[in-house]
Amino acid sequence: MSQSTPTTDIRRDLVALLPRLRRFALTLTxxxxxxxxxxxLVCGRAIHKSHHWKGEGRIESWLFSMMRSAWADDAKKRRKxxxxxxSADLNAPAGxxxxxxxxxxxxxxxxxxxxxxVEVEGFTYKEAxxxxxxxxxxxxxxxxxxxxxxxxxxxxxxxxxA
Amino acid sequence: MTLPxxxxxxxxLRLSSYLDGEASDQDKHELEALLVNDSxxxxxxxxxxxGGEFGRRVLDxxxxxxxxxxxxxxxxxxxxxxxxxRLPQAPRAPLAFRPSGAQAxxxxxxxxxxxxxxxxxxxxxxxxxxxxxxxxxxxxxxxWLDDVVAHYRxxxxxxxxxxxxxxxxxxxxxxxxxxxxGVSFRIPNLSDSGLxxxxxxxxxADGLPLGVLFYKRSDGENEVIALxxxxxxxxxxxxxxxxxxxxxxxxxxxxxxxxxxxxxxSAADLDDIAAKAAGLI
Numbered sequence: 001m002s003q004s005t006p007t008t009d010i011r012r013d014l015v016a017l018l019p020r021l022r023r024f025a026l027t028l029t030x031x032x033x034x035x036x037x038x039x040x041l042v043c044g045r046a047i048h049k050s051h052h053w054k055g056e057g058r059i060e061s062w063l064f065s066m067m068r069s070a071w072a073d074d075a076k077k078r079r080k081x082x083x084x085x086x087s088a089d090l091n092a093p094a095g096x097x098x099x100x101x102x103x104x105x106x107x108x109x110x111x112x113x114x115x116x117x118v119e120v121e122g123f124t125y126k127e128a129x130x131x132x133x134x135x136x137x138x139x140x141x142x143x144x145x146x147x148x149x150x151x152x153x154x155x156x157x158x159x160x161x162a
Numbered sequence: 163m164t165l166p167x168x169x170x171x172x173x174x175l176r177l178s179s180y181l182d183g184e185a186s187d188q189d190k191h192e193l194e195a196l197l198v199n200d201s202x203x204x205x206x207x208x209x210x211x212x213g214g215e216f217g218r219r220v221l222d223x224x225x226x227x228x229x230x231x232x233x234x235x236x237x238x239x240x241x242x243x244x245x246x247x248r249l250p251q252a253p254r255a256p257l258a259f260r261p262s263g264a265q266a267x268x269x270x271x272x273x274x275x276x277x278x279x280x281x282x283x284x285x286x287x288x289x290x291x292x293x294x295x296x297x298x299x300x301x302x303x304x305x306w307l308d309d310v311v312a313h314y315r316x317x318x319x320x321x322x323x324x325x326x327x328x329x330x331x332x333x334x335x336x337x338x339x340x341x342x343x344g345v346s347f348r349i350p351n352l353s354d355s356g357l358x359x360x361x362x363x364x365x366x367a368d369g370l371p372l373g374v375l376f377y378k379r380s381d382g383e384n385e386v387i388a389l390x391x392x393x394x395x396x397x398x399x400x401x402x403x404x405x406x407x408x409x410x411x412x413x414x415x416x417x418x419x420x421x422x423x424x425x426x427x428s429a430a431d432l433d434d435i436a437a438k439a440a441g442l443i
Contacts, residue, residue: 014237019225022233026224040236047240104220118182119214120221125184144170144178144210150220151213 010050013059014043020121024064027112028071030105042067060121064131068113072133103153107146114139115146177207181214306368307402307422310390311409313365313374314424318386324376325361335362339373345391345419349375350442355435356380357387367392387425387432389439395420403433412436 014021018039025035025042046053046063053062104112110132117128118139129139170178179185180193196203261269317324327335332349340346342364349359357377365372372392379385394415402413410427413420414436421443423436 009242011237011240011242015234018229018234018237019227022227022229023221023224036230036233040233043237044240047237048243050243104217104224115214115217116221120218125179125182140175140179140184141170143182144175146217147178147181147210147213148170148174149213150217151209154212154216157216 010047010053014046014063017060017063020060021063021067024113024116024121025067025071027104027116028068038067038071042070045070061123061127061131064117068132103150103157106153107149111142111146111149114142115150118143119147173203174206174210177203178210181207181210306370306392306395307404307411307413308406309365309367310372310422310424311406311411313363313367313372314386314388314390314409315407317363317374317376318388321384324386326363328361329359332359335375338362339364343371343373343391343419344393345373347373347391347419347443350389350439352377352387352435352438352442353380355431355438357435360386370395385426385429387423387429387435389443390422390424391419391443393420394418414440 021039021042022035025038026032029035029038042063045066053059107115113132114128114134117123117131118125121128123131125136125139125143129136132139134142176185176189176193180190185193193203197207327338335349336347339362351359356379358380360376360378362376363374365374367390370392372390375389377387377389379387394417401415402411404411404413405427408427409424410429410432411422411424412433412435413422415421421436421440423432423439425432425435429435
């Protein structure tokens, strides 16, 4: 799925990538409704600009970059929705999606998306920094901070289970 | 709830980069040695590793969440943008004009020269005479032979006033016309062609004096033939046989004069008469 030729119907690629697009959107917005709105907006733009996609590199890079850019354009939405944060319950049972989301969304802004791109999506520092519009050093710093926070959260979850 | 965002230490950053394979070779060797010898570094390394594993597990779980159906429908039903269809056509020659520096310089010099030439011509020739000349194309098209024909047509009808000086005064004619036209001539005797000398006139053709010798047919048809002469004109270098306004004319030139024999276009022997006159005048 990482490669797509210009002649391919981009809508099929987008549908196949939807879970990953939503996940990345969630690391940006912090709330599921806003993430879905962002995904809808970016997918519409991607279809409209599909002739710009030349099939070179990973289509995810293009889509993630558009998503980050679209989110950054709307400064008001940069603040994570309090309502979404409050709706998640830290005391929810382990394995509950709402709890998992909360753990992720509780990370300071910018850490989750950096962590996702490098640790999960397998981007290099250079690629991830380009998608997020950051320098490599800032990305490395955010990634390290995300790992440390997640380690602390993991310990906390393990203690609660015990 | 948002956790405090403390800046990672230098060692944490190096270990994090080491986990991602982004550390330099030298840093990699140093960190591997440090992990063997430094227990605190090993703790940090394990903590970072654990955090990465935990986060990856959480994010992987996110993919198991169902995607909203309306989102899928929205994308699947979104209209694709129209694409411009390029029909097959013959390859066109490249139109790109990329002159080299030397070509551009040459073009500049050429335009400079042309512009200078145009400016010089405009300065040398006032616009009014040029306008008068270009605004009267009819006068350009009309040459001196038209004047000759016009005079012939005018006077050949004047039976009683054909000539200014009659044929009975040949000496006066010679002196008068020679003086005024600057052409030395004789009055040809064309009786062999059935022509009788009838007199002479002095007219102007295209601004130059033109001597006219009139002859009449001896057979009583009152047909008039005119032998005209003027100073050599540069535009009559070669003999001309022409018919203008039902009037025939034959022209020839010598180094000193230009001659035109004029008669009715019906005169079939005009060229023969001209040949004889050319030898006698």
